Amino acid sequence: MKIVCQHIVSDEIIETVRASDYLLKHIPYFETKNGIKKALKKQRFLIDGKICSTGTLIKKGQIIELLEEHNLQKKVFKLPLNVIFEDDFIALINKPAGISVSGNYFKTIQNALPFNLKKSEQPDALQIPLPVHRLDNQTSGLLLIAKTQKARINLGKQFEEKKIKKKYNAVVIGKSLKSDIINFPVDGKNAFTRYETLKTEKSLRNGYLSLLNLYPETGRTHQLRIHCEKSGFPILGDKLYNANLPVFKGKGLFLSASEIIFYHPFTNEFLMFEIPYPEKFDKIIEREKRRYKFSEKNQNS
Numbered sequence: 001m002k003i004v005c006q007h008i009v010s011d012e013i014i015e016t017v018r019a020s021d022y023l024l025k026h027i028p029y030f031e032t033k034n035g036i037k038k039a040l041k042k043q044r045f046l047i048d049g050k051i052c053s054t055g056t057l058i059k060k061g062q063i064i065e066l067l068e069e070h071n072l073q074k075k076v077f078k079l080p081l082n083v084i085f086e087d088d089f090i091a092l093i094n095k096p097a098g099i100s101v102s103g104n105y106f107k108t109i110q111n112a113l114p115f116n117l118k119k120s121e122q123p124d125a126l127q128i129p130l131p132v133h134r135l136d137n138q139t140s141g142l143l144l145i146a147k148t149q150k151a152r153i154n155l156g157k158q159f160e161e162k163k164i165k166k167k168y169n170a171v172v173i174g175k176s177l178k179s180d181i182i183n184f185p186v187d188g189k190n191a192f193t194r195y196e197t198l199k200t201e202k203s204l205r206n207g208y209l210s211l212l213n214l215y216p217e218t219g220r221t222h223q224l225r226i227h228c229e230k231s232g233f234p235i236l237g238d239k240l241y242n243a244n245l246p247v248f249k250g251k252g253l254f255l256s257a258s259e260i261i262f263y264h265p266f267t268n269e270f271l272m273f274e275i276p277y278p279e280k281f282d283k284i285i286e287r288e289k290r291r292y293k294f295s296e297k298n299q300n301s
Contacts, residue, residue: 004124005066005149009058016057019045027066039066068127077111084273088120089151089266090144091129092273097140097252101131113145120147132156136222138237140278141168141257146265154265159219167259168214168224169277171284173245174233175200175208182227186220193217193227203288204295206245209236211281224255236284254281 007026023036023045037054039045045052046065058064082094093116095101095109102110113129120126129147132155144164146152158164182193194215203209210233214224228235234242236254259274 002068003065004068004127007064007066009060009062009064016059018054019047019052019056019058020054022058023064027064043067075106075111076115077107078115079107079109079112081109081112081116083116084142084275086117088122089148090146090155090264091117092260093143093145094275095135095140095143095257097138097256097278100137101134101143109143117145117147122148122150124149126152133159133219135257136225136253136255138253139168139255139257142166142260142273142275143257144260144262148265151265155262158262158265162217163263165259165261166216166257167274168216169256169258169281170212170214170224170228171236171254171281172210172212172228172233173203173206173208173236173242174210176210176212176231176233180231182231184227184230186218186223186226189218189220191218191220191223191227193224199285201285201289202292203285204292205288206236209285209288211285248284251280251284254284256281 005027009022020033020036020040023040024033027036040052040054043051044067046067047056047058047062052064079099081096083091084094085092091113093109100108102108110128110131117129125148126146129145130152132144132146132152135141135143144155146155155164176195176197179194179196182195183191185191194217196213198211198213200208200210214228216223220226222240225235225238225241229238229241234245237248237252238255256277258277259272261270261272263269264271
C-alpha cells in the first residue's frame with residue numbers, strides 16, 4: 001500500500017505521549033482528533049513498520065508512516081466551477097453561494113474539485129484536491145485549494161502565522177462608521193475585524209443599507225457575521241444571527257470573499273487575487289434607494 005506521509009519523531013520530544021495526541025499535532029492530513037482516531041481504526045498508521053493504535057506510545061526517533069486510504073475518492077459531483085487560477089500545486093476557485101465546502105454528503109465543493117481541476121503530477125500529489133480553509137454555505141467567493149501535501153502544509157502554516165490576508169464584501173443593515181476595528185471575542189477567543197464603508201443608502205425596508213470592505217485579522221468561525229451583528233449592522237440575509245430582521249426572499253446571504261493575498265507554497269512568489277463582489281450587492285442597494293425616493297416623493301406630492 002502506498003505511503004502518503006512520513007514523519008520522524010524529533011529528539012525535542014521530552015516524554016512519551018499517546019499516538020492519538022501526537023498525531024493530531026504533527027500529521028497535517030487531519031484537522032480533528034476524530035479524524036485521527038478513524039485513521040488509526042482503519043490501521044492506516046505504522047510506527048517503525050508496525051500497526052499503530054490509539055494507545056501506542058510515541059518515542060523520539062520513531063518513524064511514523066501514513067498509508068493511503070482505499071476508496072478515498074467519492075463519486076464526483078459534476079458541478080462546473082469558476083477556476084480563477086491553477087498550477088500543479090494549488091488552485092483558486094470562485095465558490096458559488098449555497099454549496100458547502102465539504103461534509104458528509106455528495107453535493108459539496110470538495111467533491112466537485114476532481115471534475116474541475118487537473119491531477120497534479122507532483123510526487124506528493126493529493127488523491128483529491130483539498131480546500132485549505134472554509135467558507136460558509138451561503139458565502140461566495142475565493143477559495144484556496146491545495147493539490148499536493150507540501151502545499152497543504154505550507155498554506156496551513158501561512159494561515160497559522162497570519163500571512164494570508166483576505167478581504168470580504170458585505171451588504172449590512174444600518175449605517176456604519178467610515179472605518180473602524182471591531183474587537184469582540186468569538187467563542188471565548190480574541191477576534192478582530194477591520195472594516196471600511198464604501199457607501200450607505202437609505203432603505204424603505206431597513207432604514208439604511210451599507211456596503212462594506214471587511215478585513216478579518218483573525219479566523220474565528222462566523223467571525224464576520226458575529227462582529228457585524230454585535231456592532232449594530234448585521235449582514236443582510238443572515239438568518240442564523242438575525243432571525244427577526246427582514247430579509248430578501250431568495251437572495252441569500254450578502255457576504256463574499258473578494259480578495260486573497262498569500263505566498264505560493266512552492267515558488268514563494270507573492271500572489272494577490274481579487275474578483276468583483278456579486279452584482280446583487282449593488283442591485284439591492286440601488287433598488288432600495290429607488291424605493292425610498294419613490295415613497296418620499298409620493299409623501300411630498
